[in-house]
Amino acid sequence: MTKTPKLVSDKSFPFIDLKAQYRSIKLEVDSAIQRVMESQQFILGPEVESLEMEIAAYSQSQFGIACASGSDALLLALMALEVGPGDEIITTPFTFVATAGSVARMRARPVFVDIDPTTYNIDPKKIQAAITSKTKAIIPVHLFGMAADMDSIMVIGDAEGVAVIEDAAQAIGARYAGRRVGSIGLCGCFSFFPSKNLGGAGDGGMLTTNDGALADKLRILRTHGSRTKYDYELIGMNSRLDALQAAILRVKLMHLDSWSEGRRQKAARYSHLFKDYGLGDVVRLPALNPKCNHIYNQYVIRVAKRDELKAYLRSRGVPAEIYYPSPLHLERAFRYLGYKPGDLPEAEAASKEVLAIPVFPEMSDEQQNLVVDSIAAFYSH
Numbered sequence: 001m002t003k004t005p006k007l008v009s010d011k012s013f014p015f016i017d018l019k020a021q022y023r024s025i026k027l028e029v030d031s032a033i034q035r036v037m038e039s040q041q042f043i044l045g046p047e048v049e050s051l052e053m054e055i056a057a058y059s060q061s062q063f064g065i066a067c068a069s070g071s072d073a074l075l076l077a078l079m080a081l082e083v084g085p086g087d088e089i090i091t092t093p094f095t096f097v098a099t100a101g102s103v104a105r106m107r108a109r110p111v112f113v114d115i116d117p118t119t120y121n122i123d124p125k126k127i128q129a130a131i132t133s134k135t136k137a138i139i140p141v142h143l144f145g146m147a148a149d150m151d152s153i154m155v156i157g158d159a160e161g162v163a164v165i166e167d168a169a170q171a172i173g174a175r176y177a178g179r180r181v182g183s184i185g186l187c188g189c190f191s192f193f194p195s196k197n198l199g200g201a202g203d204g205g206m207l208t209t210n211d212g213a214l215a216d217k218l219r220i221l222r223t224h225g226s227r228t229k230y231d232y233e234l235i236g237m238n239s240r241l242d243a244l245q246a247a248i249l250r251v252k253l254m255h256l257d258s259w260s261e262g263r264r265q266k267a268a269r270y271s272h273l274f275k276d277y278g279l280g281d282v283v284r285l286p287a288l289n290p291k292c293n294h295i296y297n298q299y300v301i302r303v304a305k306r307d308e309l310k311a312y313l314r315s316r317g318v319p320a321e322i323y324y325p326s327p328l329h330l331e332r333a334f335r336y337l338g339y340k341p342g343d344l345p346e347a348e349a350a351s352k353e354v355l356a357i358p359v360f361p362e363m364s365d366e367q368q369n370l371v372v373d374s375i376a377a378f379y380s381h
Contacts, residue, residue, distance in 0.1 A: 024255075032251050066222075131160050138162055176292055260295040306352065
């Protein structure tokens, strides 16, 4: 039976409630911070080394290399592959700017391939046509916590001798065909930005790999190209994770699976609510794939009159965000690549219709009811 939307009260709440998360683990986090303060060892060191081993094991990889951010993880991966001018890197236009920005910073050329309109991930069927003799790597993004079609992508990468770098910034803990993201390609790149499922108290990142030589090179590159003090083997950069972040992340890692399960439960409840309200014709829900376990870093719906809906939700105290309002091939920063409107129609269409609504483990039923009731009220008009 279709529910009738009711007048909702203005009980505003955050898009993600990090304060509620902190309250649930305050004693553990505070103890970890105190441990680092008493050690007075802030740069790399035992806390970072322990986190690297724990993330590697969690991600079913042999090696973990911590760095200063998810953006730096991507950049370090490309540096390790010695990507440079004249090289081409195939990736998606429907992602955060760091994915293609890291390519441009290496003076290589981002080659954008359109997306699958149901998952919003790069469409493997369109990758083969983009391969040239200049292709150095493919960077699929596991967008919103849903793994890309890695079987198809790895077949292409292996056949063409092209490295596959997984941008798993939004997807730590997600699985594809039983394997954790970050363990399938040559390496995986993770972000610990506070809003991620595993978020720090600031920026932080990690690379995972099963390639020992690559892991060694990444460790050198993140510390100015040096293995030992004042002995520079390579031109590197300063991208070290600090011990305070590592200590906090080690605490949070112990809770990650339960938090991701909490997000999945909230996502399932959303799906039931949208069905109960009879919104199936106007709200497209996140796609499900039996090969994947979605971790819902974002719960993204697709709707008509998206901008009007977002404004309406905000007027009722319901937060909502747009990921992403413009595909990268049409951004001013990438204008030099020569793309024009219409070149990648699926990404362009999605950018006009996607809307992320709140999903976090501590979210109450009342808050979820408010979100769906407000969406129903908007479309009932």
